[in-house]
Amino acid sequence: MTATVHSPLPTDCPLPGWLKTCVLTHHGDHPDEPSADVDDKSNSSLVCRAFEFAHELHQGQYRASGEPYICHPIAVAGLLRDLGGDSAMIASGFLHDIVEDTDITPEEIEAEFGNEVRQLVEGVTKLSKFNFESKTERQAENFRRMFLAMAQDIRVIVVKLADRLHNMRTLEHLNDDKRRRIARETMEIFAPLANRLGIGRFKWELEDLSFKYLEPHAYRQMQKHITEKRADREARLVQVAETLRDRMHQADIQVVDVSSRPKHLYGIYRKMERQRKDFTEIYDIAAIRLIVGTNEECYRALAIAHDAFRPIPGRFKDYIGLPKPNRYQSLHTVVIGPKGKPIEVQIRTLEMHHIAEYGIAAHWKYKETGASSNARMTADDEKFTWLRQLLEWQNDLKDAQEFLENVKGNLFDEDVYVFTPDGDVMPLSRRATPVDFAYRIHTEVGNHCSGARVNGRIVTLDTHLENGDIVEILTQKNSHPSLDWLNFVVTPSARNRIRQWYKRSHRDENIARGRELLEKELGRNGFEALLKSEPAQMAAERCNYQTVDDLLAGLGYGEVTLSLFVNRLRDAVKAQQPLEPVSPEASLDSSDQFLAGAVTSSHKAQRQVTSKAPILGVEGLMYHIAGCCNPLPGEPIMGSVSMGSRGIAIHRQGCPNLEGVPGDRIIPVSWNPNELNSSRQTYPVEVRIEVIDRVGVLKDILSHLSDLQINVHKAQVKTFPGQTAEIDLGLDVKDHDHLDQTFSQIRKMTDVLNIRRMSEGG
Secondary structure (H helix, E strand, C coil), X not given: CCCCCCCCCCCCCCCCHHHHHHHHHHCCCCCCCCCCCCCCHHHHHHHHHHHHHHHHHCCCCECCCCCECCHHHHHHHHHHHHCCCCHHHHHHHHHCCHHHHCCCCHHHHHHHHCHXXXXXXXXXXXXXXXXXXXXXXXXXXXXXXXXXXXXXXCHHHHHHHHHHHHHHHCHHHCCHHHHHHHHHHHHHHHHHHHHHCCCHHXXXXXXXXXXXXXXXXXXXXXXXXXXXXXXXXXXHHHHHHHHHHHHHHHCCCCEEEXXXXXXXXXXXHHHHHHHCCCHHHCCCCEEEEEEECCHHHHHHHHHHHHHHCEECCCCCEECCCCCCCCCCCCEEEEEECHHHCEEEEEEEEHHHHHHHHHHHHHHHHCCCCCHHHCCCCCCCCHHHHHHHHHHHHHHHCCCHHHHHHHHHHHHHCCEEEEECCCCCEEEEECCCCHHHHHHHHCHHHHHCEEEEEECCEEECCCCCCCCCCEEEEEECCCCCCCHHHHHCCCCHHHHHHHHHHHHHHCHHHHHHHHHHXXXXXXXXXXXXXXXXXXXXXXXXXXXXXXXXHHHHHHHHHCCCCHHHHHHHHHHHHHHHCCCCCCCCCCCCCHHHHHHHHHHHHHCCCCCCCCCCCCEECXXXXXXXXXXXXXXXXXXXXXXXXXXXXXXXXXXXXXXXXXXXXXXXXXXXXXXXXXXXXXXXCCEEEEEEEEECCCCCHHHHHHHHHHHCCCEEEEEEEECXXXXXXXXXXXXXXXXHHHHHHHHHHHHCCCCEEEEEECCCCC
């Protein structure tokens, strides 16, 4: 589809000068001023065609403010142009709402503007559908998809940030509930993302606009405080700026610019809250920014600033030697200015200033390389270390709640920078310990860590590392992780690898135990062949395990019962039997006999079920579910005539309490499938969960069970110093499949080491 406008300059929405020039040039007119947007005519054509396409399709659409809808795409494209975005980014700014708000398809966008623009528009459209206020698991999935989209092309999130910024600028036209919801999402998600991408001008405005709607009273108070003493403050800043400019000139230092910069309102408010101070106690609410020619001149300028004004001890930060994760570089110092008032001085080069303002977009705006050649995250691109870390966590952290907590913590928290003994810089989360450092180097270094030296001194493994620490990890071959480490490590990768080691370290012995149990049940002859057979693999998968070895380990853990595996194996054999009939004349070893017997039993004629009782075989008789094994629908059962007055006890097949019961008191019974399918009855079952002991683990498990609509009628926790904890729960479930699904979900939680039924009965 090709859309055109009838007039080169539409009048329904005011056009900025750069866009007027672009449109007139595109239509062959001669504008008064040359285009400052793009040099290549084909690029200029792409931008103008995208504008005209969007203008035509958004005709008749209006925003909540009443202005024509096209004003929003024009503003978004303008923000991207100011960031130095290439023609594909600017075009996607015009088109970012097309797929969602019109009948245009991604295929039509590709036909008209090419694959690159289509990918950007599709990426932004998908991000627009994410709901970051939904329930935990959906929210975590949205984060995962967003980070994958960012990894494929970082420009997608930059376009989305421009879209969000303009929406925040016009938020007053929405109702109060919607304003607060969007402002909260902006403050929690998009402002931190702008900060991580280093786009300071976006980050500051997004925070202030969110602050305005989330804390309106505090916002107005901050505005009032800033306005009241502006004249005195600006006079002091001018005096300091003139002094620094003169001193730099005397020292023959090239000064590109000296200016004052007021801190944004939310930044001052956060500082007051964090330090618990009144506004009158916050002195550095504005800073002098000194831009010089080279890195060397930055350090010379710092010395001159400290000579001209007395520095405040402990208030100097060198972000040139140790840049922030978002590539921000500058020297920060606080000095005593006129009238004894502290003033912050920031010293940087022009390139550092561009990076501070534009972040990841700085190399699009101020370097010759285009966005398309730099947008994709590469393995050796240190600018995206934090994003690679988030992508790694997607594999490490299966629990949605823990993933969300660590993602939000990583977006907000600043990193600390420590050094290896060889001088390599290693960024870590704040409050990281030597154990976090060890696992960051390599999993095996962490698994065999026995101690650490920090700055040449032996320290405990729970020591919090500080900026500039030199860390050396001591290892021993026989050392292994301790459960106590989970009480102080802060990085998800370290925590996950400790848990993995504990599960894996007991795997071999549990596989051996599972083999022993199964071999005892089925016999030795042909046992190995049975384990390698296709029915065994099918049975393992039906028990929610990937391999037979995983299933054997589950048998050893107690995660799965022997009777369940035998039943699943019987079902697998039954499914294959028509294809591979068992010959009666064949010589059968014990495993073949078992399989043949399984098939034979599965082919027994079933009588027509007409009873409405939940259990067949006890119609008209008094019966009860045996509390020793708590059988569930879907499991083989037997009836036992009780000696007292309680009638018939319904046990699971294989229950130890049936072993001494005479045969004449055993009654064949079965579940009534017709009645069970229509019944909403639940059955009690008791389970034991072995977990890594930490605060809140029971709450997390109960939350998962609540999401699965499982009622918990009993809960008991047993803790043991320095060891794992045991949680005994009484659950109400519908049938055995329901219990299997519950076990599968609980096993996915990272703190769970083992889960099994109590009173297994076979």
